[in-house]
Every structure is written in structure tokens, then in C-alpha cells.
Amino acid sequence: MAKDEIVSSLDIGTTKICAVVSAVSEEGEVEVLGYGSRPASGGLRKGVIIHLDNTVGAIEDAVEQAEKMSGQRIKNVITSVGGIYLKGMPSDGHRSISRGNKEITKADINAVIEAACELSIPLDQEIFYISPQEYIVDGHDGVKEPPLGLIGENLGIRVMLFMGAITSMQNIIKSINSAGLRVRSTVPGPLASSLAVLAEDEINSGVALVDMGGGTTSIAVFVKGYVIHTCVLGLGGEQVTGDIAVGVRSSPEVAEKLKKEHGRAISAMAQEGEMDVPGLGGRGGHTVSKLVLCEIIQARLEEIFELVRAEIKKTGYEDMLSAGVVLTGGVANTDGLVDLAGNMLRMPVRIGKASGITAAAEGSAVSDPSFSVAAGLLMQSKLRGVPIFGKGGVFEGFRKWWQNFF
Numbered sequence: 001m002a003k004d005e006i007v008s009s010l011d012i013g014t015t016k017i018c019a020v021v022s023a024v025s026e027e028g029e030v031e032v033l034g035y036g037s038r039p040a041s042g043g044l045r046k047g048v049i050i051h052l053d054n055t056v057g058a059i060e061d062a063v064e065q066a067e068k069m070s071g072q073r074i075k076n077v078i079t080s081v082g083g084i085y086l087k088g089m090p091s092d093g094h095r096s097i098s099r100g101n102k103e104i105t106k107a108d109i110n111a112v113i114e115a116a117c118e119l120s121i122p123l124d125q126e127i128f129y130i131s132p133q134e135y136i137v138d139g140h141d142g143v144k145e146p147p148l149g150l151i152g153e154n155l156g157i158r159v160m161l162f163m164g165a166i167t168s169m170q171n172i173i174k175s176i177n178s179a180g181l182r183v184r185s186t187v188p189g190p191l192a193s194s195l196a197v198l199a200e201d202e203i204n205s206g207v208a209l210v211d212m213g214g215g216t217t218s219i220a221v222f223v224k225g226y227v228i229h230t231c232v233l234g235l236g237g238e239q240v241t242g243d244i245a246v247g248v249r250s251s252p253e254v255a256e257k258l259k260k261e262h263g264r265a266i267s268a269m270a271q272e273g274e275m276d277v278p279g280l281g282g283r284g285g286h287t288v289s290k291l292v293l294c295e296i297i298q299a300r301l302e303e304i305f306e307l308v309r310a311e312i313k314k315t316g317y318e319d320m321l322s323a324g325v326v327l328t329g330g331v332a333n334t335d336g337l338v339d340l341a342g343n344m345l346r347m348p349v350r351i352g353k354a355s356g357i358t359a360a361a362e363g364s365a366v367s368d369p370s371f372s373v374a375a376g377l378l379m380q381s382k383l384r385g386v387p388i389f390g391k392g393g394v395f396e397g398f399r400k401w402w403q404n405f406f
């Protein structure tokens, strides 16, 4: 039997940075051997690195924790690109096969993907990941595998191109390198969490994945097996906490604690009674009703779901999402969130936790919704996407991937 490959992932989130070490079998089965998670300590804002040293320190700590637990040394990591600068853009490419035998070759597929990448993007952005969706051979669409050897005259491809701000991606790489690690590949965060929590039948039936993190809410919409839209909103759990801090006159730390202890997404579900709120700057404490806390939470979550609804509507496919919405990310731990989201989005809603992985540790934190991205990164080989970020630019990265494809 082939030896399992040790694969490690690193999710650099706005509120926490987590590292996971796993053994991946040849069949793609993932067994988690260890993990570590550390607060991002102000290193990021809305998913974008703003303080290098804090980020590097948190990466080192999370990695050390994961190494200790797994007994493995982490040298390189698959990491995610998220944050408000992440954009997914659909594109297509075409090529006519003019040779005599009309047999589609590797070079044709190479060329058609390159054609799909030839679109003008802002100077400060770079494509870092290509997600091939379907090939079209002489008008027949829905061909999922590269149609090598097939006879055809016209070859087309539909892809989703993912791009990010060049500088913010360079800061991801720099932080990881400064922590003594190499980046094995970069994967769009919403694709990684989709991979961890969505079932294949949901992806085929139509579904929207909503990853509600600390500083961002990422959306990925799938129709007929393909991702058709992604977007990242700059709102998340930190904004909920910020509203509570203002509303009950407390520090953000106290607000965060009150939110997790007494918070509900729907104020009608609030527990009865008051909670103690310590005063700021040495002032005496006061009490606030749990109902008020939940009203503050509900108002902000409703705003976020309004924006999510608008994004889904923009795709024009809202009526085709038979599998509704799957919520993940740390905010998905809020009591009553499924009910609020169901009321707001008018679709079936469930909470998504990483599935399809086995965890060595009992009650592993890896199944918490806040670990979905890190877990999904370990399964990224199933995506058949093309990670291409690096010094050589789009095409060098692409050729490297292609050489390893078969």
C-alpha cells in the first residue's frame, strides 16, 4: 500500500490563524493528525494582513501547536486567499482544431485555458487560481474532464478565474515565509470551505455556501456542479461584537464573551433576565437585559443576510438553488442562526461542518464551522483547479500544474 502523504494547511483568518496537519491517502482520504489555532492578534482586517509581526507570530504559534499534537514537522502549507480583495470572474476561451486528424491534444487544452485567461484585469490584481468548469466540444457542453484524444473542430472552455490584490497576496506569502514555511499552493477560501462542507448532491442541485467569519462573509454559489459566483463582504462576527460593545457600553472582549454566552440570532429566542456588564475605565458595572443583547445581534445579522440575499439575487439563479444555503464559519455557531437565515433568505438552510475527514483527536475542533477553510484546503486536490500564483506569472504556473496533471 502506498504511504500516506503528509499535507498541512494554514488558514489566515481575521480573528484566528489555524494550522492543520493531515495524512492523505492515495484515494484522497484525509486523516487529521494535529491542529493548532491562535488569535490573529490584530494582524488582519477584513481578511487582509495589516500587521506583519503579529501575523507571523500567530502563524508560528499555531504551527508549533499543530506540530506538537501531530508529531510531524510542517515545512510547507496549502493556504487560502480570502479577504475583501478576492474576486471570482467567469471567463471562457475558444480554439479551433485545424490539424488534419482533429484530435484534441494537451497543447489544445493548454491553449484554450490560456485563451480564457486573456482578459484585462486591473493592474493591481493578479489571477492566482483557475477553476476549469466545463469543456465544450463542437457545441456539446458539460464535458467535465479534459477531452483529450476526442475528435472535434471547435474546443471551448468555461472557467472561473480567481484574482486578488497582488500586494495582499504577497503579504500572505511573506508572512508564511517569515514563519519559516513554504507555500505549496494558494486556494480561494470560499472554494476551500465549500469543499469541506458541501455534499456533492448539493453542488449538483444548486446551493449557496455562506462562510461567516470574523471580518468577512464569503459567498460561493454553485449551479449544476459549478461555482458560478463568489464574493466577499467586509462584514462578520467582529461587527456584531462591535455593535454589542457600543450598545451595552463594554470593551470588545466583554462584548465577545456576552455574545457567545447569551447571544441568540433572533431576539424572540432571548433568555429572560439581565446580565452583568463590567464598567469601562474603572467605572462601576451595570446590568443589561439579554433581550437587548439579542436585539443588537439580530439587527446586524439581518443586515448581513440582506447583503447575502442581494448577492445571490444578482446571479439570476436564486430560484435554482434547490439545496438552499449552507452556513459555515465561526458565526454559524450562533444559536438560532438557521431560523434567522431561513426567514431572511426564504430558502432551506443548514449549518455546514467539515465532513469526509477523520480526526485523530476525540471531539476534534476541526469539525467546528470555523475550521471549514483549513479542512477544505487539505482536500483541494479534488478541486481540479489550477493554482498559479508565483513569480513566473499565470502561464508558467499553469504549465507546471499541467505537467503534473497526468
Ligand SMILES: Nc1ncnc2c1ncn2[C@@H]1O[C@H](COP(=O)(O)OP(=O)(O)OP(=O)(O)O)[C@@H](O)[C@H]1O
Pocket: 012, 013, 014, 015, 016, 017, 046, 047, 082, 083, 212, 213, 214, 215, 216, 217, 236, 237, 238, 241, 256, 259, 260, 263, 329, 330, 331, 332, 333, 334, 335, 369, 370, 371
Ligand atoms: N458561539 C458563537 N456565537 C456567536 N459568534 C461566534 C460564536 N463562536 C464564534 N463566533 C464568531 O465567529 C467569528 C470568527 O469566525 P471564524 O473563525 O470563522 O473567522 P475568521 O476565519 O478568523 O475570519 P474571516 O474568515 O472573516 O477572515 C468571531 O467573530 C466570533 O465572535
Ligand SMILES: [Mg+2]
Pocket: 013, 014, 213, 214, 329, 373
Ligand atoms: Mg475564515
